[in-house]
Amino acid sequence: MRLELSAEDAAFREEMRTFFTTQVPQEIRDAVASRRELSKDDIVRSQRILNAAGLAVPGWTVEWGGRDWTPLQRHIWHEEMQRACVPIPLAFNASMVGPVIATFGSQEQKERFLPPTANLDIWWSQGFSEPDAGSDLASLRTTAVRQGDEWVVNGQKTWTTLGQHGDWIFCLVRTDPDAPKKQQGISFLLVDMTSPGVTVRPIQLIDGGHEVNEVWFEDVRVPAANLVGEENKGWDYAKFLLGNERVGVAPVGQTKRVLAQAKEWARAGGVLDDPLVAAQFADLENDLLALELTALRVVAHSADGKPHPASSVLKLKGTVLQQAVSELVVDIAGPASLASGATADESDVDDWARVATPAYLNLRKASIYGGSNEVQRQIIARTILGL
Amino acid sequence: MNFEYDDEQEALRDSVKALLGKAYGDFEQRRKAVDADPGFDDSTWRRLAELGVLGLPFAEESGGMGAGPVEVSLVAEEVGRVLAPEPFLATVVLAGGLVEAAGSDEQKAAVLGPLAEGESVVAFAHLEPGGRWSPTATAVTATSSGDGWALDGVKEPVPHGARADVLVVSAALPSGGTGLFLVDPAGTERSGYAVHDGSRAARVTFSGTAATPLGDGGDATATIATALDRTRIAACHQALGAMSFQLGATTSYLTSRKQFGVTLNTFQALTFRAADMYVSLELARSLTLWATLVSIAGSPEEIADAAARASLQVSKASRHIGQEAIQLHGGIGMTAEYAVGHYTSHLTALEHWLGDGRFHLSTLASCIGDHDEVDPIP
Ligand SMILES: Cc1cc2nc3c(=O)[nH]c(=O)nc-3n(C[C@H](O)[C@H](O)[C@H](O)COP(=O)(O)OP(=O)(O)OC[C@H]3O[C@@H](n4cnc5c(N)ncnc54)[C@H](O)[C@@H]3O)c2cc1C
Numbered sequence: 001m002r003l004e005l006s007a008e009d010a011a012f013r014e015e016m017r018t019f020f021t022t023q024v025p026q027e028i029r030d031a032v033a034s035r036r037e038l039s040k041d042d043i044v045r046s047q048r049i050l051n052a053a054g055l056a057v058p059g060w061t062v063e064w065g066g067r068d069w070t071p072l073q074r075h076i077w078h079e080e081m082q083r084a085c086v087p088i089p090l091a092f093n094a095s096m097v098g099p100v101i102a103t104f105g106s107q108e109q110k111e112r113f114l115p116p117t118a119n120l121d122i123w124w125s126q127g128f129s130e131p132d133a134g135s136d137l138a139s140l141r142t143t144a145v146r147q148g149d150e151w152v153v154n155g156q157k158t159w160t161t162l163g164q165h166g167d168w169i170f171c172l173v174r175t176d177p178d179a180p181k182k183q184q185g186i187s188f189l190l191v192d193m194t195s196p197g198v199t200v201r202p203i204q205l206i207d208g209g210h211e212v213n214e215v216w217f218e219d220v221r222v223p224a225a226n227l228v229g230e231e232n233k234g235w236d237y238a239k240f241l242l243g244n245e246r247v248g249v250a251p252v253g254q255t256k257r258v259l260a261q262a263k264e265w266a267r268a269g270g271v272l273d274d275p276l277v278a279a280q281f282a283d284l285e286n287d288l289l290a291l292e293l294t295a296l297r298v299v300a301h302s303a304d305g306k307p308h309p310a311s312s313v314l315k316l317k318g319t320v321l322q323q324a325v326s327e328l329v330v331d332i333a334g335p336a337s338l339a340s341g342a343t344a345d346e347s348d349v350d351d352w353a354r355v356a357t358p359a360y361l362n363l364r365k366a367s368i369y370g371g372s373n374e375v376q377r378q379i380i381a382r383t384i385l386g387l
Numbered sequence: 388m389n390f391e392y393d394d395e396q397e398a399l400r401d402s403v404k405a406l407l408g409k410a411y412g413d414f415e416q417r418r419k420a421v422d423a424d425p426g427f428d429d430s431t432w433r434r435l436a437e438l439g440v441l442g443l444p445f446a447e448e449s450g451g452m453g454a455g456p457v458e459v460s461l462v463a464e465e466v467g468r469v470l471a472p473e474p475f476l477a478t479v480v481l482a483g484g485l486v487e488a489a490g491s492d493e494q495k496a497a498v499l500g501p502l503a504e505g506e507s508v509v510a511f512a513h514l515e516p517g518g519r520w521s522p523t524a525t526a527v528t529a530t531s532s533g534d535g536w537a538l539d540g541v542k543e544p545v546p547h548g549a550r551a552d553v554l555v556v557s558a559a560l561p562s563g564g565t566g567l568f569l570v571d572p573a574g575t576e577r578s579g580y581a582v583h584d585g586s587r588a589a590r591v592t593f594s595g596t597a598a599t600p601l602g603d604g605g606d607a608t609a610t611i612a613t614a615l616d617r618t619r620i621a622a623c624h625q626a627l628g629a630m631s632f633q634l635g636a637t638t639s640y641l642t643s644r645k646q647f648g649v650t651l652n653t654f655q656a657l658t659f660r661a662a663d664m665y666v667s668l669e670l671a672r673s674l675t676l677w678a679t680l681v682s683i684a685g686s687p688e689e690i691a692d693a694a695a696r697a698s699l700q701v702s703k704a705s706r707h708i709g710q711e712a713i714q715l716h717g718g719i720g721m722t723a724e725y726a727v728g729h730y731t732s733h734l735t736a737l738e739h740w741l742g743d744g745r746f747h748l749s750t751l752a753s754c755i756g757d758h759d760e761v762d763p764i765p
Pocket of ligand 1: 125126127128129131133134135136158159160161162212365368369370371372373374375644646647651654656657714715716717718719721
């Protein structure tokens with residue numbers, strides 16, 4: 001047992017730190033630091049810089065741009081990126097559809113999709129959830145019916161994050177309505193969002209922003225070659241994908257950074273002297289430390305490729321802490337948080353204080369998506385505790 | 388001891404509930420009202436005036452109804468239940484309350500009469516950029532020049548400051564202390580904007596702006612503190628109305644939303660969470676009702692203590708209930724089209740306008756050694 005990084009890992013960390021803080025444009029990193037919404041262009045630009053340096057999709061197989069890193073190195077990469085306020089590569093591409101195609105796709109699909117997916121030339125959307133299929137995802141009703149060498153898709157997906165930017169959408173569709181178990185009749189299909197019959201409609205969220213959409217499919221014709229893996233095996237691929245999604249959504253580094261910034265804001269506003277505020281900071285820092293160390297135990301251990309059981313703690317606690325930090329930021333902003341709808345010219349209130357409450361409200365989503373925290377507890381109870 | 392409302396109070400509640408239910412029972416109507424400036428519906432405002440609600444706490448000589456904190460609390464609760472955007476708390480309870488407490492007879496008649504009739508919106512310009520929830524002013528200063536007063540500095544955020552016809556302004560006095568002034572907003576520069584919960588606020592800039600001392604002038608810090616405390620207690624009731632709505636919406640969603648082939652109330656993991664929301668709500672209700680009763684005849688110190696205690700409890704409850712209401716709804720709770728998330732947004736705004744839970748906890752902690760036990764009964 002030993003706490004220090006090996007000389008090799010320490011050098012690796014230095015290399016990452018240097019890259020992220022010198023190669024990604026300052027204005028993009030500033031936007032992340034001030035919790036402003038990034039434009040599509042910012043996200044694309046940043047991912048392309050990472051990709052050019054082989055840093056966008058290290059988790060993929062080496063053949064397709066992945067890196068032969070240890071789990072600890074991948075963790076260091078992820079943390080340093082967040083610490084430097086570099087936008088994380090688009091999850092739909094880098095940690096969802098990419099690994100699925102790389103693992104289960106045909107050679108032709110890999111060649112066609114993986115390079116532009118890594119480089120964000122294709123922006124992917126995730127078409128899993130439906131109005132009546134949320135936590136109970138397997139009850140989804142969007143159908144794909146085979147006609148010649150095409151699939152004809154009908155139905156509705158919802159909560160499609162950034163679907164307004166989407167070029168392609170990976171969908172779970174029902175291909176066998178008569179399967180004995182509903183999980184068995186589902187396939188994983190790649191759909192070009194410019195196809196006739198695809199309609200994207202915005203959903204406004206409580207923070208006033210537009211980040212999710214409904215996506216409707218009306219007799220959308222999809223080449224048979226766009227089905228990933230085997231027909232009716234889509235549920236297995238989805239489980240594989242969700243496993244990756246859950247590990248990716250514990251943004252420890254980002255939460256630590258916001259908490260550190262919040263301390264500066266609190267100091268400048270004179271509220272850090274309040275012992276109750278200071279105590280809340282200390283409490284959150286300690287919880288985050290425990291979470292980070294749990295993440296480190298997980299990555300340091302999972303050398304045999306199997307996820308450490310404690311990894312399910314990460315999403316559950318990671319989102320709770322992310323939300324708690326955003327709540328503290330609202331408290332530090334205090335009455336200034338009411339200036340949320342003002343532009344910079346209309347208000348003397350600092351940027352960070354104006355976005356404090358919208359960010360807090362927006363982050364309520366973190367415990368709902370990617371497997372709600374109730375679902376996470378179920379995983380812990382069932383698969384770890386055997387209950 | 389009696390925590391029940393009398394018949395007259397129930398009748399007031401019924402008529403306010405009917406009026407606001409008609410206006411905003413359909414949440415889409417509320418969304419429409421907050422979408423356009425001034426962020427509320429003028430005709431609803433007028434109907435509230437006709438009902439006597441806008442003059443409720445003012446003496447009859449000032450054009451009011453002479454009602455007390457219990458009546459005010461009933462209205463606030465109904466406002467909260469439907470998230471009515473009309474500025475009852477900001478205008479009637481707080482700004483009007485200050486004029487009633489500190490104004491001369493002429494000022495009361497001139498300001499409160501039109502307010503009660505729905506002809507004029509009054510706002511209290513008190514919060515300052517970078518400031519917190521103190522009853523004093525520092526960023527806006529008052530100077531006397533010959534026979535008049537002038538104000539300089541910036542107030543922000545001023546709830547409903549852009550729409551206001553009359554401003555009550557707090558300002559640092561040359562002799563020390565904080566004075567209260569009446570200001571014609573025409574002499575100020577105002578930029579108004581929407582708050583995340585759909586209400587409105589503004590930055591108001593004073594530059595040599597003419598101002599009339601409210602009442603006999605002088606240090607009004609204590610008056611401001613008590614007006615804020617009374618508003619806090621009323622705000623607790625507004626929050627109770629909002630939280631009751633959220634609990635009701637959540638329980639009905641749990642009994643109708645189906646996943647895994649069954650309604651969500653099949654899962655005890657969720658029904659127990661709703662039960663905990665109920666516990667939070669009822670504890671908050673008890674402290675809030677108590678604070679209201681204390682405020683009828685209590686001393687300023689007693690009112691301050693009761694306001695802090697109720698606000699602390701309501702802060703805890705509103706965060707708990709506001710967060711759980713969204714969580715138990717899943718994705719739908721996050722949408723602008725659905726009401727529940729707006730209630731969370733409003734509860735957050737309400738708390739940060741008047742003082743968050745930690746602020747009240749600090750106040751209470753600072754005098755923890757002053758007493759052995761807390762006894763609710765005088
Ligand atoms: C901002 C946002 C972005 C999203 N982005 C995407 C996206 O890009 N693509 C996509 O496909 N989906 C996306 N989602 C959808 C997300 O995955 C679903 O919202 C989630 O699966 C929950 O489903 P639901 O909203 O239908 O809630 P429901 O499943 O109806 O759940 C309601 C509540 O009940 C709880 N619950 C349900 N079943 C049980 C049970 N058996 N035991 C205990 N508790 C239970 C849930 O945890 C929740 O608290 C997004 C959601 C949000 C809010």
